[in-house]
Amino acid sequence: MSISFFEVFPDVLILLDRKGQIADYKAPLVSELYLVLEEWEGKSLQDLWPIQVSAAFERALQQVFWTQTPEQLEYSLSTGGEKAYYEARVIPYSQDRAIAIIRNITERQQRDEQLRHDAFHDGLTGLPNRNLFTDRLEMAMRRFRRFPKLYFAVFFIDLDSFKQVNDCYGHDVGDRLLKAVAGVLQSCVRANDTVARLGGDEFTILLDSITNVAEVRNVAERIQEKFRTPLDLADRELICGVSIGIVLSAFRYKQATDLVKDADTALYQSKQNGKGQYSIFEP
Known part of the structure; x- marks a missing residue:
């Protein structure tokens, strides 16, 4: 049985239009967005994240369409009493489309926080x-x-x-x-x-x-x-x-x-x- 590339690829990829609507997506079978893939259809940024996170994505998206240059942001999500950290890179795809590449950086963030704690x-x-x-x-x-x-x-x-x-x-x-x-x-x-x-x-x-x-x-x-x-x-x-x-x-x-x-x-x-x-x- 062959293994799909996106079963092992760690990043979530979302194709977004100017209004922040999901036009297409690729993700590991266990999504880091805490949604099963079937629930992504027709979703918008506001549907995926809390208002603070979706607003940050919208600002980045507007900047990408305005300048046609990539934007990067970091955010955190809490679920089940645990906090996970993410890094997102929004890059232009066309005049009306942009791609958000999202990676879980929780381990890196925890390691950095431990280093900062140890330093002081x-x-x-x-x-x-x-x-x-x-x-x-x-x-x-x-x-x-x-x-x-x-x-x-x-x-x-x-x-x-x-x-x-x-x-x-x-x-x-x-x-x-x-x-x-x-x-x-x-x-x-x-x-x-x-x-x-x-x-x-x-x-x-x-x-x-x-x-x-x-x-x-x-x-x-x-x-x-x-x-x-x-x-x-x-x-x-x-x-x-x-x-x-x-x-x-x-x-x-x-x-x-x-x-x-x-x-x-x-x-x-x-x-x-x-x-x-x-x-x-x-x-």
């Missing part, structure tokens, strides 16, 4: 990494320059006994401890704040849109109170205190790295004062 998130904890934290801090700095009453604060956090945990229990327990710490820190802040891991046992927090220093102190004390309780690491419980350095928003800062550096300086002062302390940077 810590692989162990899933928290934002230094790059994403810096980006959000720079946004907060720009907003503060425009709206000086929208204060923010940066926390630099270091575990007091992480090296001993690694030495005594091994790196697997150390990794589980870092994941637990990430969860605790996230529970201490609001959804619009950012908890990040810079590397090792170093974490940072961006408290965004705060009104006074009392809010900052409340968060710092909440964090330290949480870490006085043993952390559940499945096969053991560990108490691991944290030291915190804090820097408040100020016009003197021009670079995000300067804020982080001063928060690190305040952290060093906290460690000098004893474990489980927090310090607010003062010039």
